[in-house]
């Protein structure tokens with residue numbers, strides 16, 4: 001089975017403190033900052049609970 005989808009390991013998210021938007025990728029955050037002018041954001045760690053059965 002070919003894996004064509006782009007899977008990126010997510011270990012953190014970016015939360016814009018000015019409009020509370022959450023962005024998963026740095027590129028999205030950069031675009032948002034450029035478009036909205038928002039510059040205040042925090043990086044939140046994504047804790048992934050993997051349930052192995």
Ligand SMILES: [Zn+2]
Pocket residue numbers: 016017018019020021032036038
């Ligand atoms: Zn924003």
